[in-house]
Amino acid sequence: KALDPFQSEFHQAVHEVVESVTPYLLENPNYVQLKILERLVEPERVIQFRVPWIDDQGMLQVNRGFRVEMNSSLGPYKGGLRFHPTVNLSILKFLAFEQTFKNSLTSLPMGAGKGGSDFDPKNKTDHEVMRFCQSFMTELQRHIGANTDIPAGDIGVGGREIGYLFGQYKRIRNEFAGVLTGKGLEWGGSLIRPEATGYGAVYFAEEMMKSRGESFSGKVVTISGSGNVAQYAAEKVLDLGGRVVTLSDSSGYIYDPAGVDREKLDYVMELKNIQRGRIKEYAEKYGCEYYPGKRPWGVKCDVALPCATENEISQEEAKALLINGCEVVSEGANMPCQPGAVHEFLEARILFAPGKAANAGGVAVSGLEMAQNSMRLNWMRDEVDQRLHTIMKSIHKMCVTYGERPGDWVNYVDGANIAGFVKVAKAMRAQGNV
Numbered sequence: 001k002a003l004d005p006f007q008s009e010f011h012q013a014v015h016e017v018v019e020s021v022t023p024y025l026l027e028n029p030n031y032v033q034l035k036i037l038e039r040l041v042e043p044e045r046v047i048q049f050r051v052p053w054i055d056d057q058g059m060l061q062v063n064r065g066f067r068v069e070m071n072s073s074l075g076p077y078k079g080g081l082r083f084h085p086t087v088n089l090s091i092l093k094f095l096a097f098e099q100t101f102k103n104s105l106t107s108l109p110m111g112a113g114k115g116g117s118d119f120d121p122k123n124k125t126d127h128e129v130m131r132f133c134q135s136f137m138t139e140l141q142r143h144i145g146a147n148t149d150i151p152a153g154d155i156g157v158g159g160r161e162i163g164y165l166f167g168q169y170k171r172i173r174n175e176f177a178g179v180l181t182g183k184g185l186e187w188g189g190s191l192i193r194p195e196a197t198g199y200g201a202v203y204f205a206e207e208m209m210k211s212r213g214e215s216f217s218g219k220v221v222t223i224s225g226s227g228n229v230a231q232y233a234a235e236k237v238l239d240l241g242g243r244v245v246t247l248s249d250s251s252g253y254i255y256d257p258a259g260v261d262r263e264k265l266d267y268v269m270e271l272k273n274i275q276r277g278r279i280k281e282y283a284e285k286y287g288c289e290y291y292p293g294k295r296p297w298g299v300k301c302d303v304a305l306p307c308a309t310e311n312e313i314s315q316e317e318a319k320a321l322l323i324n325g326c327e328v329v330s331e332g333a334n335m336p337c338q339p340g341a342v343h344e345f346l347e348a349r350i351l352f353a354p355g356k357a358a359n360a361g362g363v364a365v366s367g368l369e370m371a372q373n374s375m376r377l378n379w380m381r382d383e384v385d386q387r388l389h390t391i392m393k394s395i396h397k398m399c400v401t402y403g404e405r406p407g408d409w410v411n412y413v414d415g416a417n418i419a420g421f422v423k424v425a426k427a428m429r430a431q432g433n434v
């Protein structure tokens with residue numbers, strides 16, 4: 001904290017992991033001597049760069065670009081790029097730190113990284129986004145590579161941006177390589193990658209519910225966000241017989257007690273991915289309630305899936321969820337629950353899945369995309385989905401192994417942190433003091 005006093009999100013993420021792994025470290029003092037924790041919190045490399053680009057008015061704009069190469073003990077750096085005005089080093093270090101444990105939990109050979117820019121793709125034309133992406137990649141390309149560092153998407157970086165970034169990488173390096181994941185299907189992408197994070201968060205919740213003899217059938221589900229993760233979490237909830245009653249964006253949320261059915265979800269995908277509109281338009285089209293400037297945690301529900309952004313559930317909102325009957329929370333987003341909210345859920349002993357376990361499905365299928373790229377072939381949809389499902393079940397099992405507590409309860413926060421830590425720590429010990 002003394003070194004980086006303003007990195008509050010990073011400190012929050014580190015604090016949670018340290019709390020979980022301390023008892024494990026006390027039993028394994030060798031890792032303390034080797035200063036594994038001290039090394040884990042220090043990125044192997046941080047790259048920061050200027051991104052100049054020309055807007056449609058011919059004016060020069062300047063943004064800040066970053067890549068945090070956090071940990072390469074399990075494989076090449078791997079993690080998404082975020083384009084959002086709030087991006088700074090604290091946010092990216094927290095995301096890269098979380099990624100270390102998440103990628104470890106997938107059991108695939110991936111190290112951890114994260115990057116992005118304070119560029120805001122909202123209200124920009126396609127041409128502006130393209131020029132920005134090209135300038136961003138002109139610098140980033142010298143630091144990444146299919147065996148070095150493989151970025152992907154995150155908030156504000158979807159199929160369109162990955163396409164422009166890939167095009168520029170290919171042009172400068174003169175190689176068609178699996179250097180980014182989340183690519184289009186026609187040019188090296190994997191089936192199920194767009195669905196993977198949302199589906200995975202629901203698969204994980206389903207596994208937790210099974211342990212209590214429950215399922216999604218007939219459950220009322222509140223979801224935040226209406227982007228990539230939220231859309232596919234909603235789709236999988238529908239597949240499993242649940243009823244999704246909310247979606248949101250940074251302007252507010254819609255409450256549709258009748259449920260977001262398949263047709264309405266198709267409209268949301270069109271609205272958000274093609275028209276790039278606001279969720280408010282859903283309320284206008286389907287005549288349901290819209291709450292501007294609010295988050296959807298005050299409604300009656302059985303399951304909550306926060307799928308928008310970090311720190312989007314406060315302690316007070318967590319209490320409201322519990323009072324309203326919520327018994328399952330699966331974090332589709334990264335660190336959406338504030339520490340006070342996590343505390344409430346753990347105290348109440350509900351089924352609470354932290355993002356590093358619950359949303360690992362996205363990076364897992366990115367790992368599968370890398371495998372397909374290396375083999376130069378594509379797996380079928382069902383095959384990738386089955387592999388994703390198997391990985392989510394295996395992550396759930398690992399969390400249970402390390403998080404099982406007396407009274408037939410699993411602390412998934414401890415479980416995910418310790419299970420993720422053990423594998424990375426072993427690899428770091430084997431690779432010496434690097």
Ligand code: NDP
Nearest residue numbers: 154155156197225226227228229249250308309333334362
């Ligand atoms: P998208 O950009 O596709 O969607 C983000 C959604 O969250 C939008 O509805 C957006 O609303 C909303 N949102 C973003 N920032 C805020 C904010 N500050 N306050 C309120 N709402 C906000 O991103 P993704 O769906 O890809 O990512 C969502 C979360 O999931 C992030 O935490 C990301 O790190 C995490 N994640 C994503 C993975 C992936 O594969 N995509 C993998 C693992 C985790 P608006 O349109 O108004 O900005």
